[in-house]
Amino acid sequence: MNKITLLILCLGISLGFQACNSKQNKVDNKLISVSILPQKYFIERIAGNDFKVNVLIPPGASPASYEPTPRQMQEMSQSSLYLKIGHIPFEKAWLGKLLNGKSKIKSIDISEGIEFIKGPEFRHGDHVHEGGIDPHVWSSPKTAKQLVANTFKVLVELAPEKKQEYTMNYMKLMTDINIMDKGAEAIFDQMPSKAFMIYHPALSYIARDYGLTQISIEHDGKAPSPAHMKEMLDLAKKNNIKIVFLQKQFNIENAKTIAAEIDAELIQIDPLSENWLTEMNRILSYLKR
Numbered sequence: 009m010n011k012i013t014l015l016i017l018c019l020g021i022s023l024g025f026q027a028c029n030s031k032q033n034k035v036d037n038k039l040i041s042v043s044i045l046p047q048k049y050f051i052e053r054i055a056g057n058d059f060k061v062n063v064l065i066p067p068g069a070s071p072a073s074y075e076p077t078p079r080q081m082q083e084m085s086q087s088s089l090y091l092k093i094g095h096i097p098f099e100k101a102w103l104g105k106l107l108n109g110k111s112k113i114k115s116i117d118i119s120e121g122i123e124f125i126k127g128p129e130f131r132h133g134d135h136v137h138e139g140g141i142d143p144h145v146w147s148s149p150k151t152a153k154q155l156v157a158n159t160f161k162v163l164v165e166l167a168p169e170k171k172q173e174y175t176m177n178y179m180k181l182m183t184d185i186n187i188m189d190k191g192a193e194a195i196f197d198q199m200p201s202k203a204f205m206i207y208h209p210a211l212s213y214i215a216r217d218y219g220l221t222q223i224s225i226e227h228d229g230k231a232p233s234p235a236h237m238k239e240m241l242d243l244a245k246k247n248n249i250k251i252v253f254l255q256k257q258f259n260i261e262n263a264k265t266i267a268a269e270i271d272a273e274l275i276q277i278d279p280l281s282e283n284w285l286t287e288m289n290r291i292l293s294y295l296k297r
Contacts, residue, residue, distance in 0.1 A: 034086060035112045036060070037166075041087040043099055044071065045282035046146045047118070050159045051091075053181045054174050058167060062087060064098070064106075067282070070257040071098045071143070081106060087113055091162065093155075094119035095143040118158040122151050125212050147279040148213035149189040149288060156181060184285055188292065192218055195296045203247035204295055205240070205272070207254045207263040210279050211291070220295065223247070225262055232262055244270045251294055253277050 041062040042048060048061040062083040065074050076084070084090070084106050092099050094117045107113055125142040145151040160178040164171050196202065196218040203221040204211075215222035223243050227236045244252075244266065252267040254260055256278040267274040275294055281287040 035088050036086045037088045039083065039087045041084045041090045041106075041113075043091075043093050043096060044146065044280055046152075046280065046284040047091060047093070047155075047159070049282055049284040050156050050181070051163065054156075054160050054177045055163050055167070055170070056177070058170065059163075064102075065280070067280075068257065071096045071280070074098055076102060076106070084113075089113065089162070089166070090115045091118050091159065092116070093143065093145065095124070095141045097143075116158075116162055118155050118162070119145050120154075120158055122154045125216060142209070142212045144210050144279065145213060146284070147210055147288075148217050149185050149192065149292075150217040151213045152284075152288075153182065153185055153189075156185065188285070188289055192292050192296070196220065199296075201248060203243075203249060205244055205249045205252045205266070207252070208258050210255050210277075211253070214291070214295070221247070223249070225252075225266060226258075231259075237262070237266065240266055241269050244272065251275055251297065253291075253294070255279065 038058070039060045039062060040051065041064060042051070043063075044065050045063055045067065048063050051059060051061050062080065064076050064080055064084070065071055090103070090107065090113055092103060092115060103115070107115060122145050124145070126140050146155060156178070160174065164174055167174070202219060203223060204215075205223045205225065207225045209222055209224040209226065211222055214220065223240065225232055225237075225240055227233065232240065243249075249270060250272045252263050252270075252272050252274050254263040254274060254276050256276055257280070260274075260276075263274055266272070277291050277294075278287055279291065
């Protein structure tokens with residue numbers, strides 16, 4: 009191989025690496041990364057298909073323990089924006105790593121303006137809920153309205169030429185949420201018994217917002233001890249609870265045991281569903297029974 013041929017070959021390899029790196033580092037202004045599927049629902053209801061949404065926690069995975077795949081991290085590196093929920097364990101564990109060295113990615117907390125439920129700091133499995141803040145703000149129509157409002161504001165800033173279209177879509181979505189909200193208020197105001205039981209306390213904001221009592225089988229983020237199980241059974245009988253909720257991402261056995269003991273129906277729910285409005289209406293319909 010002569011010197012000229014070798015030089016051309018080396019130059020070709022170098023340009024190939026540069027093109028590859030350029031592609032990896034290129035930011036896609038139409039790509040938005042989010043933590044959970046309900047955020048994708050909100051974005052698409054407002055902006056249609058104007059943006060590609062990279063959801064880091066896939067269907068069936070738990071925000072408490074999920075680790076992003078290399079492909080997700082690559083898509084994250086190409087995103088122009090990360091919309092975080094704030095305070096969920098996944099973001100606490102991974103957001104710093106995902107954003108490290110990626111100065112072009114803007115991170116925005118869409119939970120700004122929400123009044124959080126706070127309590128003493130507690131451990132849940134292998135993580136700690138920081139400052140005792142309950143992160144499940146997407147799991148109530150009232151707090152979800154603020155998430156939607158903040159998302160709308162961001163999308164209009166990204167595509168100001170679409171403001172009129174996005175405003176109309178936003179108002180339609182808010183109308184759907186308001187109908188659900190007002191319907192829930194009307195029913196719960198008339199209910200004599202307002203307690204419900206759930207394995208993992210994912211519906212704390214629904215309980216607060218509509219004057220209900222959430223009884224959690226999980227204790228301090230851990231599976232219940234025999235003593236706590238007995239306490240839960242006594243509470244369930246005292247409150248005449250006939251439904252036990254179990255979030256899709258959690259083990260069924262302890263919830264099954266309690267449901268059988270009190271002759272209650274075990275209902276699996278998924279507040280992390282991509283079809284957020286349908287699932288929230290479903291959850292509220294069970295709570296109204």
